[in-house]
Amino acid sequence: xxxxxxxxxxxxxxxxxxxxxxxxxxxxxxxxxxxxxxxxxxxxxxxxxxxxxxxxxxxxxxxxxxxxxxxxxxxxxxxxxxxxxxxxxxxxxxxxxxxxxxxxxxxxxxxxxxxxxxxxxxxxxxxxxxxxxxxxxxxxxxxxxxxxxxxxxxxxxxxxxxxxxxxxxxxxxxxxxxxxxxxxxxxxxxxxxxxxxxxxxxxxxxxxxxxxxxxxxxxxxxxxxxxxx
Amino acid sequence: xxxxxxxxxxxxxxxxxxxxxxxxxxxxxxxxxxxxxxxxxxxxxxxxxxxxxxxxxxxxxxxxxxxxxxxxxxxxxxxxxxxxxxxxxxxxxxxxxxxxxxxxxxxxxxxxxxxxxxxxxxxxxxxxxxxxxxxxxxxxxxxxxxxxxxxxxxxxxxxxxxxxxxxxxxxxxxxxxxxxxxxxxxxxxxxxxxxxxxxxxxxxxxxxxxxxxxxxxxxxxxxxxxxxx
Numbered sequence: 001x002x003x004x005x006x007x008x009x010x011x012x013x014x015x016x017x018x019x020x021x022x023x024x025x026x027x028x029x030x031x032x033x034x035x036x037x038x039x040x041x042x043x044x045x046x047x048x049x050x051x052x053x054x055x056x057x058x059x060x061x062x063x064x065x066x067x068x069x070x071x072x073x074x075x076x077x078x079x080x081x082x083x084x085x086x087x088x089x090x091x092x093x094x095x096x097x098x099x100x101x102x103x104x105x106x107x108x109x110x111x112x113x114x115x116x117x118x119x120x121x122x123x124x125x126x127x128x129x130x131x132x133x134x135x136x137x138x139x140x141x142x143x144x145x146x147x148x149x150x151x152x153x154x155x156x157x158x159x160x161x162x163x164x165x166x167x168x169x170x171x172x173x174x175x176x177x178x179x180x181x182x183x184x185x186x187x188x189x190x191x192x193x194x195x196x197x198x199x200x201x202x203x204x205x206x207x208x209x210x211x212x213x214x215x216x217x218x219x220x221x222x223x224x225x226x227x228x229x
Numbered sequence: 230x231x232x233x234x235x236x237x238x239x240x241x242x243x244x245x246x247x248x249x250x251x252x253x254x255x256x257x258x259x260x261x262x263x264x265x266x267x268x269x270x271x272x273x274x275x276x277x278x279x280x281x282x283x284x285x286x287x288x289x290x291x292x293x294x295x296x297x298x299x300x301x302x303x304x305x306x307x308x309x310x311x312x313x314x315x316x317x318x319x320x321x322x323x324x325x326x327x328x329x330x331x332x333x334x335x336x337x338x339x340x341x342x343x344x345x346x347x348x349x350x351x352x353x354x355x356x357x358x359x360x361x362x363x364x365x366x367x368x369x370x371x372x373x374x375x376x377x378x379x380x381x382x383x384x385x386x387x388x389x390x391x392x393x394x395x396x397x398x399x400x401x402x403x404x405x406x407x408x409x410x411x412x413x414x415x416x417x418x419x420x421x422x423x424x425x426x427x428x429x430x431x432x433x434x435x436x437x438x439x440x441x442x443x444x445x446x447x448x449x450x451x452x453x454x455x456x457x458x
Contacts, residue, residue, distance in 0.1 A: 052378025
């Protein structure tokens with residue numbers, strides 16, 4: 001049995017590439033995104049009443065990963081990237097049907113031309129196709145008693161600092177303050193692949209919003225932003 | 230853009246028909262279901278480590294509703310069935326792409342022949358095709374601060390009583406005690422369509438597990454089970 005799903009909307013997001021996207025939603029609350037609904041779903045009627053909800057569930061397709069398919073076992077970053085678990089015991093982005101699910105904060109609804117939902121805390125990369133939007137209902141969706149094995153608590157944050165050059169480059173940007181906060185939240189998640197050892201000599205680059213952020217590790221638990229272009 | 234999703238598993242559930250299925254998961258915790266994975270997804274490796282999680286997200290297809298399509302506005306039962314809101318501001322089962330999403334409790338994993346997941350608290354009808362399974366992560370998925378407009382709190386429960394005949398019929402059933410609890414939880418949700426007025430003369434019937442349950446309303450807020458076959 002196969003089911004045909006249509007793209008309802010496209011995510012426009014500060015995450016321009018997969019590298020450094022936080023591994024769960026909500027970890028970088030300053031992350032911003034706009035979900036643009038597509039015809040025939042972009043009628044104001046379709047979102048009437050949505051303004052009464054603070055959070056939404058977004059179901060989407062891991063479209064950049066579909067071609068690579070799936071395997072029965074995956075290596076979750078939280079287990080150091082070297083221990084395997086079943087694909088259904090993980091939220092791996094390489095999974096049967098390639099369905100993603102994220103809870104996001106609804107910041108505003110723009111009905112000027114079609115429908116655009118302004119969101120924060122999302123972990124979807126720019127261009128992600130969205131296949132469903134549902135309101136979050138706290139007494140249904142909240143299970144504070146739930147046990148979650150090796151992901152029982154949020155990951156430890158890295159310390160993030162900025163070299164003077166990077167500080168000056170941010171200060172010259174019209175959105176510098178907001179972007180500094182975003183960069184800090186994203187890099188604190190320890191973006192490098194879990195199986196890689198800390199390489200103090202390596203300079204990483206990541207495209208975030210309209211920036212190209214260059215950073216290096218000062219230690220296993222500390223990152224410094226070197227430059228921003 | 231269209232995406233082709235495959236059925237990963239089939240839900241075997243105590244809910245034999247749409248009528249009286251609770252309107253959200255978790256409202257009838259005694260509801261039981263077994264999710265049977267289908268080849269090639271029914272390998273024990275695919276669920277390795279899942280036993281460390283107490284709750285799961287199930288993404289599924291509202292397969293009985295697909296043919297009827299969707300409309301931009303729907304009437305949520307919680308608004309009395311006469312006020313309309315946008316389809317994306319509701320969890321209506323008539324929605325673009327027909328995707329459902331429920332958090333369920335994982336009661337056990339049976340690896341004897343393929344993979345079967347024993348679940349409770351589900352709100353899926355028997356035969357529902359499942360398209361994804363993800364572990365529930367409380368610090369990601371729990372948003373106790375979320376605002377949820379007209380669904381800010383669970384619905385008021387009806388009082389449910391059993392006529393002597395029904396009591397005797399349940400006592401004669403090998404699973405009578407468990408089924409009585411299930412019937413009580415399900416009927417307390419006020420199963421009749423929200424737009425219908427209370428009709429004290431009407432006898433309703435619902436297929437639940439292997440039973441045919443007949444009940445009537447004693448008042449707006451009270452139900453009596455008349456007979457069970």
